[in-house]
Amino acid sequence: MTVEHITTFNIIQELNNEDLEKQECQVENERLKVTCYTLNNKVAITEDLHKDKEILQKRLDESEAIRDQQQKEIGEYESNRLEYERNRLEQERRIGEYEKNRVAMKEQMDNLISENKSLRVDMDELMAAKTKMQAELEDATDYIITMEEKVYKSNRISLELLKQLKDAELEIQALQAYIIDLKSRIAIYIPMKDDPVDKKLAEFINNYPER
Numbered sequence: 001m002t003v004e005h006i007t008t009f010n011i012i013q014e015l016n017n018e019d020l021e022k023q024e025c026q027v028e029n030e031r032l033k034v035t036c037y038t039l040n041n042k043v044a045i046t047e048d049l050h051k052d053k054e055i056l057q058k059r060l061d062e063s064e065a066i067r068d069q070q071q072k073e074i075g076e077y078e079s080n081r082l083e084y085e086r087n088r089l090e091q092e093r094r095i096g097e098y099e100k101n102r103v104a105m106k107e108q109m110d111n112l113i114s115e116n117k118s119l120r121v122d123m124d125e126l127m128a129a130k131t132k133m134q135a136e137l138e139d140a141t142d143y144i145i146t147m148e149e150k151v152y153k154s155n156r157i158s159l160e161l162l163k164q165l166k167d168a169e170l171e172i173q174a175l176q177a178y179i180i181d182l183k184s185r186i187a188i189y190i191p192m193k194d195d196p197v198d199k200k201l202a203e204f205i206n207n208y209p210e211r
Contacts, residue, residue: 179205 179201191202 175201 188206191198
């Protein structure tokens with residue numbers, strides 16, 4: 001190989017090396033461009049992400065506020081529900097007591113109605129007995145009045161008889177005195193024939209022990 005050939009080869013080699021370096025520079029430039037583009041995209045994406053983060057944070061805050069409000073409302077609802085449940089249980093208890101009292105009052109009412117019917121029956125029987133007793137009492141009153149009239153008449157007759165008896169006793173006493181007086185005068189008392197009293201008096205005088 002001659003020197004000319006060597007020089008030509010070296011020149012070609014250098015040209016090739018220069019082309020290679022240019023290509024490498026171009027490749028590096030393209031890589032740098034891609035890197036810059038990528039970085040720019042990442043920056044843009046980062047900014048978008050930051051904005052999205054702020055939006056999401058705002059939504060999250062709003063959601064938490066809504067959640068807190070809903071929890072508050074749920075708490076109030078639960079409190080109201082418990083109060084309603086207590087009121088419902090109280091109402092059920094009162095309804096149970098009312099029903100129990102209603103049943104007891106119904107039983108009492110039924111008993112009162114039964115007693116009332118029994119009392120009505122007893123009252124009817126008493127009224128019938130009263131009517132009967134009134135009729136009997138009226139009969140007894142009439143009988144008593146009749147008997148009182150008879151007793152009155154009998155008493156009046158008795159009084160008259162008693163008066164007559166006293167008069168008779170006085171007359172007897174007078175006759176006894178008269179007999180005693182006659183005894184001192186006559187021995188035998190002779191009665192009138194048609195007077196039975198005088199006959200009895202004669203028997204008494206004539207049979208008197210002191211004669």
